[in-house]
Amino acid sequence: MKDLLPLLLLVSQSLAGTVKQANRASLGPIGTSNPNILTGGTVQTDAPPLSSFFKDLKGPYPTNGWWAPYAAPPGKGTAAGPFPYESSLDGYGICFGIGQDRQFDGTSVKVPTQLDYRASFSEHSGDFDDHKATAFDTQTVTIQYFQGNSSMKAYLVPGSPYMTFQYKSATPLLATLNGGIKSLNGKALSGGNTVRHRGTKFTIIDTKGTTYLIYSDRSIKLTAKAENNNKGTLSADGKFSGILRMVMLRDPNHQKLLDAHSKVYPISLSQDYSISGDSGTVIFKWKTKGTGDLLMLTWPHHREVLQNPNSPGPSTLSYLTLKGWMYPTLGNTWRLTYKLTSITWNAPRDVDPSCKESVVNGLKYEVNQLDPSKAPAPNEFYYWGGTLAAKSRLALIAKDLIDPVIKYLKASFDNWFSATNKALPAYETTWGGVINKEGATNAWVDFGNGYFNDHHFHYGYFLHIAAVISKYDSDWLAQHREYVTFFARDIINPSLDDPFFPITRCLDWFAGHSWASGIANGAGSRDQESVGEAVNGYYGAMLWATVALSPEHANFARLLLAIEQQAAKTYWHLDPSAGKDDAMNPYPEAEFRDLITVGNVMDWQTGAWLFWGAEKVQIAAIQILPVTPVNEVMYDTEWVSNVFSYTMPELANASYADSWKSVIYAAYSNANPQEAAAWSANLSDWGSGNTYTNELYFISTRPNPNGQPICGSLPQNPYGDYKIQATSGKYIVSAANGGQLSASSNSSNSASVFSSAYVPNAGTLQLTSNKQYVTADQSGTYSLSAARAIADAWERFTIRQKVGESQGVYSIKAASNGKYVRVGSDGTLINDGAVESDATGFRFIKV
Numbered sequence: 150m151k152d153l154l155p156l157l158l159l160v161s162q163s164l165a166g167t168v169k170q171a172n173r174a175s176l177g178p179i180g181t182s183n184p185n186i187l188t189g190g191t192v193q194t195d196a197p198p199l200s201s202f203f204k205d206l207k208g209p210y211p212t213n214g215w216w217a218p219y220a221a222p223p224g225k226g227t228a229a230g231p232f233p234y235e236s237s238l239d240g241y242g243i244c245f246g247i248g249q250d251r252q253f254d255g256t257s258v259k260v261p262t263q264l265d266y267r268a269s270f271s272e273h274s275g276d277f278d279d280h281k282a283t284a285f286d287t288q289t290v291t292i293q294y295f296q297g298n299s300s301m302k303a304y305l306v307p308g309s310p311y312m313t314f315q316y317k318s319a320t321p322l323l324a325t326l327n328g329g330i331k332s333l334n335g336k337a338l339s340g341g342n343t344v345r346h347r348g349t350k351f352t353i354i355d356t357k358g359t360t361y362l363i364y365s366d367r368s369i370k371l372t373a374k375a376e377n378n379n380k381g382t383l384s385a386d387g388k389f390s391g392i393l394r395m396v397m398l399r400d401p402n403h404q405k406l407l408d409a410h411s412k413v414y415p416i417s418l419s420q421d422y423s424i425s426g427d428s429g430t431v432i433f434k435w436k437t438k439g440t441g442d443l444l445m446l447t448w449p450h451h452r453e454v455l456q457n458p459n460s461p462g463p464s465t466l467s468y469l470t471l472k473g474w475m476y477p478t479l480g481n482t483w484r485l486t487y488k489l490t491s492i493t494w495n496a497p498r499d500v501d502p503s504c505k506e507s508v509v510n511g512l513k514y515e516v517n518q519l520d521p522s523k524a525p526a527p528n529e530f531y532y533w534g535g536t537l538a539a540k541s542r543l544a545l546i547a548k549d550l551i552d553p554v555i556k557y558l559k560a561s562f563d564n565w566f567s568a569t570n571k572a573l574p575a576y577e578t579t580w581g582g583v584i585n586k587e588g589a590t591n592a593w594v595d596f597g598n599g600y601f602n603d604h605h606f607h608y609g610y611f612l613h614i615a616a617v618i619s620k621y622d623s624d625w626l627a628q629h630r631e632y633v634t635f636f637a638r639d640i641i642n643p644s645l646d647d648p649f650f651p652i653t654r655c656l657d658w659f660a661g662h663s664w665a666s667g668i669a670n671g672a673g674s675r676d677q678e679s680v681g682e683a684v685n686g687y688y689g690a691m692l693w694a695t696v697a698l699s700p701e702h703a704n705f706a707r708l709l710l711a712i713e714q715q716a717a718k719t720y721w722h723l724d725p726s727a728g729k730d731d732a733m734n735p736y737p738e739a740e741f742r743d744l745i746t747v748g749n750v751m752d753w754q755t756g757a758w759l760f761w762g763a764e765k766v767q768i769a770a771i772q773i774l775p776v777t778p779v780n781e782v783m784y785d786t787e788w789v790s791n792v793f794s795y796t797m798p799e800l801a802n803a804s805y806a807d808s809w810k811s812v813i814y815a816a817y818s819n820a821n822p823q824e825a826a827a828w829s830a831n832l833s834d835w836g837s838g839n840t841y842t843n844e845l846y847f848i849s850t851r852p853n854p855n856g857q858p859i860c861g862s863l864p865q866n867p868y869g870d871y872k873i874q875a876t877s878g879k880y881i882v883s884a885a886n887g888g889q890l891s892a893s894s895n896s897s898n899s900a901s902v903f904s905s906a907y908v909p910n911a912g913t914l915q916l917t918s919n920k921q922y923v924t925a926d927q928s929g930t931y932s933l934s935a936a937r938a939i940a941d942a943w944e945r946f947t948i949r950q951k952v953g954e955s956q957g958v959y960s961i962k963a964a965s966n967g968k969y970v971r972v973g974s975d976g977t978l979i980n981d982g983a984v985e986s987d988a989t990g991f992r993f994i995k996v
Contacts, residue, residue, distance in 0.1 A: 176422070178647035179702055184635045188568045189575030189586035194599060196668050197579035199224045201278040206285070209581025209651045212601035213664045213675075215307065215752070216290045221672035224277070227262050229660075229675040229752030231289075231307040233397075233446060233468040233475050235262050240277040242269030242294055243303050244326055245312055247397050248753070249359070251469060253738045257756025260471045264326040265359055266395065268312070270319035271384060272299040287652055288418045288433075288659050299388070306415045306435070307659040308445045310407065310466065310477075311364075311394040313414045318390055321369075323383040328356035330373050330381030338375035345372045345386075350408070352398070353383060359397065362404065364411040366392040366439070392439075399468060406465045406477060410444035413437050415481070420658065422643075422708060427491055429708040430456075431658070433483040445483075446475035449733045450661040450719045456484040463732070471755055472660070472720060473735030487711040489704075493695055494545050494620070496778040496850035503858030504826070504849035508546070511842040511909045516543055516550045524560035528571040529595040530585060531603065534610025535838040537561055538689075538775060541617040542843045555621050562614055566632065574635075577601075580668065581649055583608075583639045592669045601667025605655045605686030606679060608636040610775075613685070616692035630697050637698065641690045643705050655686070656709060662716030662750070676751040678759055679771045680717040681780070687713055688779050714783045720755070721747040721772050722788040745788075745795040746772055765796045766809040775838050776815040776847050786820040793817040800828070803967035803983060808836025815839075815847045822851040822859045830863045833911050833947050833964035841909030866912035866948040867959070867993045872900040875972050876958060876990040883916050888935035890923065891976040892989075901935075902996050911947045911964060913940040925963035925970070925980040932977035933963075933970065946970075951990045960988035 185191050198210050198220045210220060218226030219238055227237045236245040246265030251258065273279065273296045283302065284291040292303045299319035303312070314321070331337065331354045336344045347370040351363040356378050363371070363383075370386040394414060396407055415435035423430045437443050446468065447455060460478040468475045491497070500508055519540065527533035537558060544554035564570040572595075575586035580601065588599025596603050615633045619626035642650040655663035657675075663683045664675040677683060691706035720735055723742045727734040736742055736755075744757035748768040757768055769792045773784070796813060799805045811832050818825035826848050835841055849859050873881040879892035880900035894900050903923070904915045914923040916935035922944040924937045937944050945964035950956070961970040962985075969982030971989040982988045 176643040176701055176705055178644040179638050179642060179698060180631070180634055181647055181649075182631060184576035184583060184649055186632070187574045187576055187583065187635065188566060188570070189573030191578050192575040192584070192586050192589045193579050194577055194584075194668070195590040196222055196600060198222075202280070202282055204281050206282060208579070209647075209649060211285070211651045211654070212580050212582065212667045212672075213604075213655045213657075215657055215660065215664075215675060216285075216305065217666075217668060217672035217675075219290070219292070220282070221668040223671055226671040226673055227752075229657075229664075231305045231309065231312075232472075232659075233310065233470050234312060235264075235752070236305070237264065238280065238292070239267070240275040240279075241273055242267045242301070242322075243292060243305075243312075243314075246327060247468060248470075253741055255740070256744070256758050257754045258471065258736060258738060258741050259754040259756075262753055265355070265361070265397070267324045267326055268301065268303065268314050268393075268395070269294065269322045269324070270296075270299060270301050270316060271322045272296045272319055273301075284417060286418050287420050289415070291416065304414065304416045306418070308447070308475075309415055310444060310446055310468070311396045311411070311414065313416075314393045314395075316389045316391060316393065318388050320388050321371075321385045321393055323363075323395075325355055325381040327359065328381075329378045330354075330375045330383070331356050331358075333371070333373035333383070338373060338381070340375055340377050343372050343374045345370060347371075350411075351383075355381070362396050362398050362407060362411075364394040364396075366412070369393075397468075402464065403466045406444065406461060410441055410479070413439035413441040413443050415443060415445075422705065424489070424704045424708060427489045428486060429489045429704070429711060430484050430486045431708070431712075433485070433658075435481045437481050442479040443481040445478055445480075447478050448472050448475055448661065449735050450715055451483070451485065452476070452732055453715070453719070454485045454487055456486055458483075469737075471751075471753060473737070474732070476732065487708065487715060489707045489711050490779055490782050492779045492781070493692065494778070496781070496847070498850045498852070500846065501822075501849045501853065501859040504845060504860035507860060507863055508842060508845050508849060510907065511840075511845060512543060512547055512550060514907065514909055515840055515842050516547065516553055519543075519553055519557035521556045521560035524557050526564040526570060527561065530572070530598055530607035530611065531596055532837065533561075533572075534607055534614070535775065538610040538613045539838050539840050539843060541614045542777070542846075543840065544617050544621065546842055546846050551621055555618055558614055558618050559622070559625065562618060566629070576635075576649070581651060582654065583635050597667060597669045600669035601654070602669060603665050604667075605640045605663055606665065606682040608640050609682065609686030609689035611636050611689065612693040613689035616689065616696050619693075619696045626697060633693065634697060637690050637693050640686055641694075641702070641706055641709060643702070653709065655683070656712070660716075662713055662720065674751050674753060676749055678749045679774075680713070680721045680750075681772050681774050681783075684710060684713045684717060684780065684783060685775050685777065688777060710779065714780075717772065717783050718785060718788070720750050722785070723747060723757075724787070725791065726787075745769070745791045748772075764799060764805060764809070766799045766805055766813060769796055770809040770812045773816045774812045776812055776843060778847070778850070780816075781819055781851070784816040784819040789816045790820045793820075803962070803969070805967075806836070807832045807834040807967065808839070811835045811839050811844050815844055818848040818851045818859075822848055822853055823857055823861065825851075826860050826863065830865075830910055831947065831949075833945055833962070833967070834942070864949050865910075866905055866907070866946070868905050868907055868912060870902055870904050870917065870996040871993040872897055872902055872996060874900070874992045874994060876954070876992070877972065879972075879976070881978070881991075883918070883935045888916065888919070888921055890933045890935065890978045892972045892978065893976045897994065905948070905993070908940075908945055911945045913944050914946060915940070925965045927965045929963075929966050929968050929979065929981035932973070932979055948993070951988065952985055954990045957992055958990040959993060960985050961991060962988070
């Protein structure tokens with residue numbers, strides 16, 4: 150065994166001390182060079198930002214933020230905020246409201262968008278071009294509607310309970326969008342009637358029973374008109390220059406707190422970062438006007454990490470949103486402190502001794518399969534990235550087998566530097582970002598990459614691969630550092646001083662997680678399915694920063710990684726044991742939490758479903774993958790244990806894909822590595838984004854408090870040359886024409902001889918007489934035959950001791966379809982057994 154040990158990188162690795170240096174926020178840019186040197190050059194999307202919206206502001210522009218629907222054509226989509234409100238823009242003004250019809254349909258929690266009012270002014274013509282953004286930052290945006298000398302500004306700030314409008318020489322006009330007006334300041338209205346009131350505070354109730362308070366910073370006369378039960382207006386009696394604030398009053402008991410803090414309002418936000426060792430702090434500081442303490446609202450993920458909050462009790466103010474209850478806190482500065490991981494390339498523990506031989510055998514086999522002459526030329530980012538990133542992990546696990554892995558990775562990756570490659574990275578000039586050039590005018594290419602969908606998913610893999618190559622090839626790094634860094638700048642740029650990329654494209658700093666949605670379909674509903682790949686986006690960026698950028702930028706990527714992992718545990722991992730009124734629980738619905746894992750978080754619904762699959766193993770696995778050492782932070786033992794139990798009916802069913810099962814077993818090993826190793830030993834496929842070696846390496850480096858061997862004696866195929874006998878007594882014979890296998894001989898003398906050879910967790914069977922491999926049809930309708938010159942997926946079989954049979958009697962499972970082999974009525978071997986008990990028992994008799 151000792152001679153195997155040098156193959157493994159057995160020492161745990163953490164971030165180098167230089168990467169742990171404290172640094173401040175105001176990070177300089179990662180780079181400022183022009184991305185026009187990309188092989189695809191420059192390109193323009195067919196969905197550029199509305200020119201009228203950004204008429205006075207220079208790019209680059211945010212593409213994935215909560216307010217992207219304001220800027221992406223046609224500019225009329227519903228924005229994911231500023232929560233607790235949702236909003237949209239029309240020709241006259243800003244439409245907003247708070248959804249109150251929270252629903253659970255058995256799969257999803259939904260809060261359909263509800264627009265209550267439109268804020269405008271009577272001088273505005275309704276021309277959609279007569280509004281624009283006047284400022285934006287990492288969270289807020291300021292919108293101005295204008296007509297001649299009259300204007301209205303809206304300070305749209307996530308977390309503010311108030312909607313704030315600044316009028317200048319304009320006549321405020323508020324129109325109902327969800328019913329008519331029932332009363333103003335306690336005076337009832339009916340169709341056609343009007344009620345007037347002068348003052349600085351107003352209470353307006355609509356015909357659906359929704360109450361809003363209106364605050365003015367100076368005396369104003371408002372007239373409420375109920376045109377009918379579905380339409381009403383509230384207008385000033387003349388031009389007004391001042392502030393109006395509107396806030397939904399959900400409970401009369403909330404009025405005291407809202408009154409007390411109505412005179413101070415946020416207009417923008419500055420953001421800072423402080424990192425020391427393994428602790429990272431994000432500082433939100435809102436710029437305010439007016440007097441008093443700023444009143445803001447927190448979500449569960451804020452409350453978990455907010456330092457020294459000055460928070461009135463939940464009874465003083467609350468709004469139930471899709472992400473749970475928003476509760477009040479006072480002050481214009483928040484400090485949100487996250488625990489940062491010290492894990493980088495490899496697990497912080499050595500491979501368990503009981504697993505070393507199996508890991509080494511798998512590593513040798515899988516590295517031997519890598520032929521640089523057959524390395525794939527990428528034709529898109531996503532699938533190429535997931536596949537190559539999985540291969541790159543082999544270099545990190547190996548020690549003496551690094552070189553062939555790196556040669557393979559470079560042979561594939563270097564196609565990105567060729568202008569003749571099918572997929573060409575190009576710089577999109579209207580928004581600002583690196584895209585798949587072919588997708589600039591086709592949202593179906595690469596999952597909408599050209600419309601800025603999924604960039605953190607795609608480029609996390611890309612950067613991971615490049616980081617591994619660079620770790621072992623400094624010349625390659627020196628040659629390609631700037632080119633690859635364009636992709637890091639695309640997703641983790643921390644600075645306004647980068648003239649080509651927006652700050653942290655995908656991360657919504659207030660929501661506490663990323664959005665995968667870009668500008669496609671008018672930047673429709675924000676959503677993110679695969680939180681595991683979002684985490685990997687920042688992990689890949691962290692690895693690249695570790696080898697190619699500054700320690701400060703590596704730390705910044707660590708911070709982004711911690712934020713996304715916290716979000717995963719808060720909003721994607723469901724906890725059946727959480728209390729309904731627990732302040733950290735975003736989902737009061739117990740039936741929803743029983744579904745264990747969220748598949749998709751959107752701005753108006755969150756559900757245990759995917760756009761592309763309905764299996765429990767798919768919904769869970771896509772939140773887990775890819776399996777990397779850093780994700781032990783995210784695989785908390787309670788959740789992975791619940792996932793394992795919840796998906797067990799599918800895990801135990803051969804008709805569900807092993808590729809999904811593999812990542813569930815890997816995650817479960819954080820709770821029970823021995824049981825995970827035993828289940829993993831039955832896999833025959835790890836999908837394109839995982840490998841046998843990576844799977845077993847992860848399992849074998851888990852915390853192991855009971856000290857028992859993790860791998861024990863893992864089952865394996867019998868290897869060598871054998872004759873095979875069914876328990877009926879008949880020997881297996883290969884027919885001369887076509888190699889069809891049947892249990893048809895009564896004598897071992899006429900039995901065929903098969904050579905059983907190793908593949909991870911399984912093996913191949915090769916007929917020694919003609920060197921043809923046994924193959925099993927994927928449909929399970931044709932008999933097995935020895936008819937393939939080369940062994941691939943359909944030529945793999947898992948051979949294990951058959952349950953309930955005497956020692957040495959085996960079942961055979963075909964990797965082609967996960968079905969078990971049995972002897973049919975005509976004696977031929979068929980792979981159509983759904984469960985192990987359907988399998989025929991076979992004895993392997995050594996030759």
